[in-house]
Amino acid sequence: MSRVLVVEDDPHILRLISMWLERQGHDVREARNGLAARELLRAEPTDVLVTDVNMPGLDGLALIEAALAMGHVRRGIVVLTNRWDHGEIRDRLAQWHVHVLPKPFSPARLSELVDSLATAKDGDSPSSVVASEPRPSGSG
Amino acid sequence: MHDGPGTPTSRWRHFFWDGVLPESLGLCFVIIILSGFAGTYLVAEYLWKQQVVGAQRAETEALAQTLAAALGTVAADEQETGATMLQACGTALEQWRGVHVRALRWTAPDGVLRFSWPPRVPLVAGVPTGTTPDAGAARSSVVTKADVHSRGGAAFGTLEVETTGGVAGARAFVLWNWGIAAAVTLVVFVGFYHRLRRHLRPMVAIERNLHSYASGVEQELLTLTLSESLGVPARGWNRLIEQLVDLQRRLQAAPAAGAAQNILERFESATFRRLVDRLPHGVLWVGENQCITYANAAGAAILGRPDGLVGAALAEVVDNPAVVQTAVAARARAASGLSVDHTRGSGEQESTLRFRAVALADQAGGGDVLITIEDISQLRESQRARDNFLYHVTHELRTPLTNIHAYAETLTKPGFDDEQTRKECYNVLISETQRLARLVEDILSISQMEVGTARFDVGDVDLLRLLRQMVQDNLGAADEKRIDLTLSLPPKVPKIRGDKQRLCVLLNNLIGNAIKYTREGGKVQVALEVAENCVRIGVTDTGIGIAPADQAHVFEKFYRAADDAVQAITGTGLGLALAQEVARLHGGEIHLQSELGQGSTFTVELPMPAAEHGPLAREPAEVTTR
16 A cells, blocks of 8 residues: 555545545545645655646645655656646656646546556655656656 | 731821821922912903903994994995995904904895905804804804894894904913912922921931831830931930930949839839838838938837938847848848847837848849838737637636546446445536536637627616625525625616626626635625716625735736635636626726735726617627617
């Protein structure tokens, strides 16, 4: 069982992702914005971080920066965004090795991705395990 | 099609235009004048002769009657005496009253000739009276007859008298006088014609040359010169041809410069200059040395040099090497459409100019360049606004689509088929579908209202009833947050003209926003008051308020304050933009008073009756009335 932190300001999406990941047997923690997520991360590391980008308070990009700085994400980061076509967001995401799922996304695909990250070999850092370029059409 | 040399048309053209007519005129005049003289002479002679012969005939008859009477008195018995008398009369009367008595002849009743005087001149036979057309003496003779009777009435035959008059003299007189007149006239005409012909000959030659040049027979200008012997006009013509040849030679030596000079001269003309000066686009004429030789008023104004640009280097007035390079490239390639955009200034002062360079020479590598300058700042701004609008629209659409997509997929998976999950999925699908529909409707409405294609259903609107309904509809949302939603109405409010559904959207957005951005336990008050020419609807809340910097932008489409308190609340940023557009189309407006952290008041002013003041009243094609 892996611990997954889901950060999403839309309550319906947050509820749906949690539902899917819990059915896969993950220990899911929820946060409605970046500030709350950072506090959770600071208190307790997570295996996988699933986060939205556009959020009040602390946005997803700042949260990823903070998480990487803390080193509290063990397996990998998945970014959900409906602004993947925004040049600045794309450029910033490209400098990290994160997976990007453009919205609308498939919850089954997200679930598979989180499973694959959670079952990755020990010792792989998030940056090495999930090294990929963000692609609008699917995962990296 | 050209006429051949032998066709009738070409012959007439040759006659009229090639100089045959002028040269033939002299001969024609001579023939006409001589014919006139001859005809006039013949008529005059005829009339003269008629007069003379008439007088001659009268005298001859009188003479014949007198002689016959005298002969009758003496010849009754003495025929010899009668003959002697006639002999004496004839001799004595050779000249009688203007006529010459040429012959007398007495014939007895039995036809025997009794006497003839003078015997050497026979009487003209067969010509009883009048003139004869023959030549000689007979032509002017008159013969008349008189019967000779005695006093007793006995017939003594017939006396014939022949006379000749002054007809020949008259002809000579007429001929002489008319001859002198004709000779004088002829001399005068010949002199006039000679002088006229001297002047006409060079003209005819010039005309013939021009005709040859126009028809393509001659292509070399120098072959059109005339002989100097033709006089002053020919010498002037030759000078003109020489100047033309010289000009042609110089133009051929520098065709590009010649063409440019030609166009530049046109620019210098007042009419053309006025025309170019009134163009909204700047026009620069740049020479090979990259200096400006002409600039219209718009060009000088756009480049901030109203005192003029002529003589300045292009690089000096446009601080962008790409513009100069474009001009150089256009000249080098003889291109007609090279353009470069140049952005200058920053912030509010930023503007973008599009420079388009057109080479004027047909051949690459030389010649002047025409540069047009167009201020495309507004175009850029509208493109930016369009892109921004599309960006926000797609972003806002993706949020409900993400929910619909994810929950629909969830419904299809076997692990999520319990009753509670299915119900939850259906509820989200329905609410997100409604959200999507509202969003699409809002985007469509605001776009249509902005471009003026929205349809309005205009009728009488009871604002009291409308506001009660709006407050009623929002009571549920207010109760969820324990917000005190109150409505304050005057007892009587006149109906206004407007679109009820659009006004519902306006009020719903204002009241909904007030509830959404007010913390739990707060207050929202809706009040209506009637002013002299308008009604005012105020929506006041004790919510989070709007920062002064954001107040100027809250009515823009998709604008949402960056404040975390705002971002934490779901919204599209279309509600206030839509409300303002509805108010504007009703001739009204929305005012905002707000203090951060204290609350906001949105006041809608609608004129009475609204539809007579707003754009709705001026756009009948898009309005249906009830």
